[in-house]
Amino acid sequence: MTVDFVPAREPVPVHLYGMWAGRRRRSYLAALALFIGCLIVLGLVLFILVPPLLPLIPKDLYGFLPLLAIIALLGPVLLVARVVHKQSPMDLIAPGRRLDIGMAFRSALVFAVPLLGQVVWSLWTGELVPASAGMGTFLLWMPFVIIGFVLQASTEEIIFRGYLAQGLRVVCRNTPAMVLISSVLFTLAHEGGDQQAVWAARAQIFVTALFLSWLTVRLGRLEAAMGVHIINNILFIWFIGAEQITLPGLFQSLDPDPPDFAGWTDILTFVGIHAVSIGFYWLVGLRTGFVERGWAGRPSARAQQA
Numbered sequence: 001m002t003v004d005f006v007p008a009r010e011p012v013p014v015h016l017y018g019m020w021a022g023r024r025r026r027s028y029l030a031a032l033a034l035f036i037g038c039l040i041v042l043g044l045v046l047f048i049l050v051p052p053l054l055p056l057i058p059k060d061l062y063g064f065l066p067l068l069a070i071i072a073l074l075g076p077v078l079l080v081a082r083v084v085h086k087q088s089p090m091d092l093i094a095p096g097r098r099l100d101i102g103m104a105f106r107s108a109l110v111f112a113v114p115l116l117g118q119v120v121w122s123l124w125t126g127e128l129v130p131a132s133a134g135m136g137t138f139l140l141w142m143p144f145v146i147i148g149f150v151l152q153a154s155t156e157e158i159i160f161r162g163y164l165a166q167g168l169r170v171v172c173r174n175t176p177a178m179v180l181i182s183s184v185l186f187t188l189a190h191e192g193g194d195q196q197a198v199w200a201a202r203a204q205i206f207v208t209a210l211f212l213s214w215l216t217v218r219l220g221r222l223e224a225a226m227g228v229h230i231i232n233n234i235l236f237i238w239f240i241g242a243e244q245i246t247l248p249g250l251f252q253s254l255d256p257d258p259p260d261f262a263g264w265t266d267i268l269t270f271v272g273i274h275a276v277s278i279g280f281y282w283l284v285g286l287r288t289g290f291v292e293r294g295w296a297g298r299p300s301a302r303a304q305q306a
Contacts, residue, residue, distance in 0.1 A: 101223070109231075129251060
């Protein structure tokens with residue numbers, strides 16, 4: 001099923017675009033079927049092409065393969081949105097407005113502060129140790145790591161807080177249900193690790209997804225959530241590391257596979273850390289208008305033109 005192209009000539013909250021454009025539930029079911037078909041084709045192509053090429057790929061590049069697999073999903077999502085709903089890419093990010101890269105940068109800057117605070121504390125307590133890769137290797141790969149995570153995190157935001165949220169809002173007719181279901185699906189999409197702290201990891205991803213969904217609904221666009229997602233992933237790789245994504249960083253966790261929640265102390269610590277991080281972001285980034293309006297409370301040039 002296809003519909004006529006409905007351009008957003010006025011600002012529309014990204015999660016409400018499907019409702020604003022008069023989309024029907026069955027159009028998203030058709031889109032889901034087409035997306036699954038695209039994934040099957042993409043999976044077959046990767047299954048056929050990647051194994052023969054794997055021996056030719058330098059081992060230093062293996063860490064980028066998970067990122068490339070996620071980035072490859074952007075094509076099918078944009079294709080489905082275009083074919084089924086006649087949507088442009090900006091309709092999945094900020095309908096009726098221009099892309100505000102400055103908002104993403106400011107959002108990342110604010111969220112980086114509490115994250116770096118956690119890094120300093122972990123260094124003080126000895127939980128982090130210098131990574132095995134030298135500074136030269138880190139600096140060599142740093143631009144590629146940044147580009148890779150910018151594309152990877154942006155792709156996930158367009159999928160889960162963009163297109164999927166639009167469809168769920170049409171299907172559920174309820175924003176809290178949309179936020180909850182998209183956050184659960186985001187958590188399930190990150191399953192597959194064999195770490196001990198499986199429930200801690202799930203809680204971390206789920207809380208992050210809820211925060212990103214709330215941020216998107218509050219601002220009506222994706223750029224701020226993209227900034228948070230990008231800086232979270234980059235700093236995690238640089239200062240903690242992940243077994244699934246072997247990219248060079250500055251530090252790594254002394255215990256790469258810590259145990260799961262061991263009791264109320266661990267749970268309360270988890271809650272406290274996230275409350276401080278989200279609270280800081282709200283107080284410094286949102287309440288002051290810094291993330292949305294730019295430096296010194298003035299609207300950014302792009303926001304003025306939007």
